[in-house]
Amino acid sequence: MADENSVNEVLLVIGDQQRKISGWNNVRITRGIERLPSDFNLTLTEKYPGVADVVVNAGDPFQLFLGADVVMTGYVDTLTDGFDAQAHTVAAAGRSKCSDLVDCAAEWPGMQIVNSDLAQIATQLAVPYKGLGVQCDLTDLPKVQQLNILLGETPWSIIERVSRFSASLAYDNAAGDLVLARVGTTEAASGFEEGGNVESARTVFSMLDRFSEYMAVQQALDMLSDLSGGSLNVITKVTDGGVARRRQRVIIAENLSASGLAITEQRAVWEMNRRIARGAAVQLTTDSWRDAAGQLWEPNTLARVHLPTLKVWESQLLIGEVTYRLDDEGEHADLLLMPPDAFAPQPFLLQPQFADVLGTDVRGIQ
Template sequence: MDDDLYLSIGNQTISGWTDVRITRGIERLPSDFELGLTELYPGQLDRVVVQPGDECQVMIGSSLVITGYVDRYTPSMDAHSHTIRVAGRGKCQDLVDCAAMWPNGQISGTSALDVSTKLAAHYGITVACDVQNLRPIPQFNLFLGESCYEIIERISRYSSLLVYDTPDGNLTLAQAGTVQAASGFQQGINVQAATVQYSSDQRFSKYTAYTQSVQMYSDIGVAGNVIAVVEDTGVKRPRERVIIAEAVQGFQDLAKQRATWEMNRRIGRAAVVTLTTDSWRDSAGALWTPNTLVSILLPQLKLADESGTGPVTWLIGEVTFQRNMQTGTTATITAMRPEAYLPEPTALQPMFVDGSTIPQ
C-alpha cells in the first residue's frame, strides 16, 4: 500500500518528504503537521513553491489526513545541504484563532449543532454531529472577543459532546466512539515501544458536589445547597473531594452529574498508554484514527483484561504519524478507557440552567 506522504497546494503535489510529523486527536483542535525536505546540493528544492496562507491537503497514499492551510514555510541552507520545512494546521484553526461573529451577541432557543454551524459558517467551515435530539441551549450571551472555539467547546460540553476536526478540515461534534479498528496492538507483534502510566494520586474515595446560588441574598437567589455524593470503591483509604458545580439555580441533577463525571474521568485517566507501532494503518488498511476503539495487550506492562491474558479495549485519543531517517515510519498512539473522554457537564446560564427553570 502506498504510504508516501503528499502535500498538495494548488496544482502542485510535493512528495519525497524526509521528515514527517502529523498529529490528530479528540482533545486538540486543530490537527497539525510539520514536514521537511533535505537535499545535498541546492537547486531542486527551489522549484517547490509554498507560501504561508496557502490552502493545502496532506495525504498518506490515497487517504486524506488534513485539509487546511500552510502556517509557516522555512527554507534554510548551509555549506552542505539545502532544506525546507513546512508547517500547517487544519481549517478549523480559524475557529481557534479568530473572534466569534454573532448578531447582537445573544444566543437562545437552539442547539449546540445550530450554534456551531452558524459560527463556523462565517469562516467557511461546516459542522457535523452524530447525536440526535440535542439538549436545547438556554439563552446566554457571548463575551466580546471570544473565539468561535471557546463558545463551541462550552456549549458542546453542556451537550456532552467532544469537539475535533475531520480530515476534510471541517468540524465534528461527537460522543466517545463505538467503532472498533480492524486490529489492535499486541506486545511482540506490532508494538515497538510502550509506556503505561498508572496513577492513584488523582483519584478519591468520595466526591461531594454542591451547587449554591451566587445571589443567595437576592430575591431570586437560592440559599440552600444541593448535595450529591458518589463513591469510588477502588480507592481503599479515605480521600474526599468537594466540588462546586457550575450551576447556581435550578438543574438540581447537575450536582450528581458533575460528581459522577469527576469520578469516572479520574478513574479513566488513572491509566494512560502511549505506544509506538511500525505502521500507520490497521490490518484493514485504515489509518489509525482518533475516537476509534482499539484492542491493546501488553502483559509485560500489566495491561490486559481481568484474566490477564486477553486485551483491553480502549479509545484512541491522539495519533501522531512520523517518519524520519532515525526511526523510519512509526505511529505514536495515546489511548485510555472510553470514560476518560467524557465531556464535563456544565451550565451555560447563571440564573436558569435547565428546561424546568427557564421562564416561559
Template sequence: MLLYPGDPVQVLLGGDVVVTGYVDDFTPALSSGAHSIAISGRGKCQDLVDCSHFFNGCQMTNITPLAMAIQLATPYGIDVVSDVGAGEVVPVWQLPWGETPYNILEPVARNSQMLVYENPDGSLRLSQSMRVSAGVRYPVVAEGINIESITMRWSMAQRFSQYIGRSLPMDTMSDMGVGTDVVAVVNDPGVPRLRVRSIIAETGDTSDFQITKARANWEAVRRAGRSTQATVTVDSWRDDAGNLWQPNTLVTLVAPTVHVPRVNWLISEVAYRRDETGTHADLTLMPPEAFAVQPINLFPTMRDIVAGAAKGGG
C-alpha cells in the same frame, strides 16, 4: 513547488486525507553542509480558534449546538457535521464581540454532552467519545504482532476515594463530615486509602442539585480514566484492515508483559512517522472514561426560571 504562509494545503497518507488547512510557518535554513525547508500548519478550523466570531449580532435565541456551529463556522468557509443530532435547545446565548467561535460554541456543545473537533477534511465535527459495544471487534494493538514499543503509566496522583457534592450551608461552623449539606457521594473503589474531594454546588444549580451530582460523578469517572495511559509505537500507519489509525477510535490493546492482558481503549493522539528505520505510528491510548464530557452550568443565575420559560414559551 514551495508553499508559503497562508497557502491552502492538504496532507495525504496514501489516498487518505489527514489534514486540510493552511500553512502557518515557512522556515528555510542553511548551515554548513546542510540546507533544509520546514513547513508547519493547521487545519481549517484554526480560524474558529484564532479569530473573532462574525455573526451579525451579539445574541442567539432558541438555538441548538448544531445550528450555532453552522452559523459561526459558515462565514469562515467551514462545513459542520454532527454524529449525534442537533443537541439540546438553548433559550438564549450571548456572543461578546471579540470572542472566538470555538469559545462560544464549546460550552453549549458540552451542555449536550458533545465533543467539538476537526475532521481530516477541515470540517467541524460534533460528536461523542466512542463507547465499547459488546460483540464488536476493534483493531488490535498487540505485542508480538504490531507493537514495537510500549510504555504504561498508572497514577494515583489525581484520584480520590470519595467525591462529595455539597450545597452551600449557612452554618459555616458546623461539624465536618457527611451532613445535611451533602447532596451526592461518589466512591472510587480503586483508591486504597481515604482521599476526599468536595465538589461545591455552583450558584444557579437546579433545586435538586443535578449539576453538582453530575459533576461529582464526572470527577470520579474522568480522573480514574485519566490515571491510566499507554504510549505505543506500532509498525504501520494502518490497522490490519488497512485503515489509518485515527483519534477517537477504539482499539483492543493486548500487552501482558506490561500488565495489560486485554482492554478496549480509545486513541487520543496519533503521530505518523517515517525515518531511516521505517514507517511508524505513535499512539496514545486511554480508557474511554478519560474523555467523559464535563457537566456545565450554562445559566449560573435563575437556571430553573430559564428552563421553565424555555418549556413554556415555545
C-alpha cells in the same frame, strides 16, 4: 498490489492549482479529540529529489495525503527555507481549517445567541470561514436559550463550553471540518499487541488525582432560589473503592434549577470515572500508520491493547491522539490511549443563575 511506499506516500497538495509535492523525508502529523486544530510539520532536504520544485507559500490552502487517504485539510502557516554546509532544507508547517475558529474573533449577528443548539451555533460561527463545515449526527442536543458573546472571544471558546453543556466532543476530521460527536464506539479492525506491531510502550498508572470520596454540593448563588421551593446545599457522595486511604474531594456544582440535583450527581460520578480512567493511560509506538484493514489509525476509535509486560491485558481503549511520523528510521505512529470514560465531557450548566425562575433548559449529560 501497491507497495508500502506508494500506499503511504506523503503528498502535500497546494491550492487550486493542485501543486503536488512529495519526497518529504521528515514528517509529523498530529490529530486528536482533545486538541484543535490538527497540525503538521514536513521537511525536505536537497539530497532528496524534488526540493527545487517546492512551491509553497505561507497561507496557501492544502490537502495532506498519506497514500490515497486525506489526513488533513487546511492552511500552511509557515514556510522555512534555509541551508548550511551539509544541506538545503525546506520545511512547511500548517494546521487544519479549524485553526480559524481558534485564532479569530467570533462573528454573530447582534452578538447574542438565542434558542439554538450546539450544531446550529457551530455552523453559524463557521460561516465567515470559507469551506469550513460542521459534521454532527447528534439528534438530542439541548437548546441554548440565550448566550451573549463577548467582544473579541473566539468561536472556539463558545463552541467548547456549549459542547460541554451538550455532552459532546468537538474536534476536527481529515477534511478539516469541525466534528461534534459522543465518545466513539467504532472499533479498529486490529489493535496493538506486544510482540507484534508494538515497537515500544509506556503505561502510566496513577493515584495522583484520585480520591476515595467525591462530595458534590449544590450551592445557591442567587437570592430567588427559595421561590422554587427547592432544597439548597444538596450533597451527593460517590465512592472510589480503588483508593485505600481516606481522600475526600468537594465539588461545588452550579445548580439553581429543579434539575440541579441530577446535574450534581452526574458531575460527581463524572469526576470519579474520569480520574480513574485517566489514571490508566497507555502511550505506544506502532510500526504502521494503518490497522489490519488498511485504515489509518483514527482518533475517537476503540482499539484492543494487549501488553502483558505492562499489566495491560486485552483492554479495549479509545485512541485519544495519534501522531504519524516519518524519519530516517521509517514510518511510525505514536498513540495515546485511555479508557473511554477519560474523554467523557463534563456535565455542565451553561447559565445556572435564576434558571428556576426563567425556565432555562439546564441539562448536562443525558
